[in-house]
Amino acid sequence: MSLSSPPRPLLPPPTPPLVVPTGEASAAIWAQGLEVEFQSGKDRYPILKGIDLQVPRSCFLALTGPSGVGKTTLLYTLAGILTPARGKVSLLGRSLTQAKRAQVEQFRLQHIGIIFQEFYLFSALTALENVMLAPKLKGIKVPSARHLALTWLEKLNLGHRVDQLPRNLSGGEKQRVAIARALASNPQIILADEPTSALDSQNGRNVALILQQLCHEQQVTIVMATHDHRILDLADRVVTIEDGRVVGDS
Numbered sequence: 001m002s003l004s005s006p007p008r009p010l011l012p013p014p015t016p017p018l019v020v021p022t023g024e025a026s027a028a029i030w031a032q033g034l035e036v037e038f039q040s041g042k043d044r045y046p047i048l049k050g051i052d053l054q055v056p057r058s059c060f061l062a063l064t065g066p067s068g069v070g071k072t073t074l075l076y077t078l079a080g081i082l083t084p085a086r087g088k089v090s091l092l093g094r095s096l097t098q099a100k101r102a103q104v105e106q107f108r109l110q111h112i113g114i115i116f117q118e119f120y121l122f123s124a125l126t127a128l129e130n131v132m133l134a135p136k137l138k139g140i141k142v143p144s145a146r147h148l149a150l151t152w153l154e155k156l157n158l159g160h161r162v163d164q165l166p167r168n169l170s171g172g173e174k175q176r177v178a179i180a181r182a183l184a185s186n187p188q189i190i191l192a193d194e195p196t197s198a199l200d201s202q203n204g205r206n207v208a209l210i211l212q213q214l215c216h217e218q219q220v221t222i223v224m225a226t227h228d229h230r231i232l233d234l235a236d237r238v239v240t241i242e243d244g245r246v247v248g249d250s
């Protein structure tokens with residue numbers, strides 16, 4: 001080695017495995033050419049047929065379209081729960097489609113809040129315990145997780161129901177627990193699947209206003225699948241899907 005050559009590093013420089021090109025990096029959500037199909041026996045059913053979706057940070061995007069068109073499938077694909085047959089997804093500048101499953105799960109835990117259409121509450125846990133689970137899994141200590149959970153349950157008008165098991169809650173109450181759980185981990189991206197489907201107009205409006213406020217005041221990015229025309233006016237952008245493709249973007 002000559003004296004002028006730089007010293008050789010002991011270890012190769014760290015190369016973050018999920019980093020993507022600059023264009024994708026600035027978007028909260030960058031999905032390109034997404035194709036998803038389900039298999040039944042020998043038959044394959046294409047559901048998403050080439051979806052492109054770019055969502056800037058702090059955008060409140062509503063996803064609409066007839067029942068069965070693939071809104072939940074798209075949200076699951078954006079969350080890395082479903083792997084597309086073709087196409088790619090990057091979130092917050094990290095490629096999910098190129099990442100290993102454990103990396104995707106860790107990323108989801110840290111950055112994404114999902115409000116499931118079917119709620120998926122743990123039946124043996126109270127409302128409060130269900131909501132505390134999200135911040136606890138993220139590494140937040142129990143007293144803070146409890147405080148966060150109570151704050152969100154109260155904002156969703158459930159302060160009087162925190163010690164109830166899911167079987168003692170109404171459909172709308174269960175849905176609001178599911179919403180509180182998604183919000184309690186302070187995610188940067190929220191994927192909300194029909195979050196007002198079981199709610200009366202007052203609670204539905206309250207939920208949509210909370211989501212809008214998170215976007216505009218805390219730079220959270222939201223994709224919300226909805227059939228609820230009472231709240232569409234609160235979204236910054238409405239994307240319509242039909243026959244597996246984006247047919248409207250306004």
Ligand SMILES: Nc1ncnc2c1ncn2[C@@H]1O[C@H](COP(=O)(O)OP(=O)(O)OP(=O)(O)O)[C@@H](O)[C@H]1O
Nearest residue numbers: 038039047065066067068069070071072073074117
């Ligand atoms: N795991 C699966 N296996 C096979 N087919 C599936 C599966 N999940 C969904 N599908 C089918 O894919 C299509 C899209 O379903 P998806 O749940 O994404 O629709 P959606 O737009 O969310 O509908 P809705 O508005 O009723 O919630 C439907 O025809 C559904 O039956």
Ligand SMILES: [Mg+2]
Nearest residue numbers: 071072117193
């Ligand atoms: Mg759905």
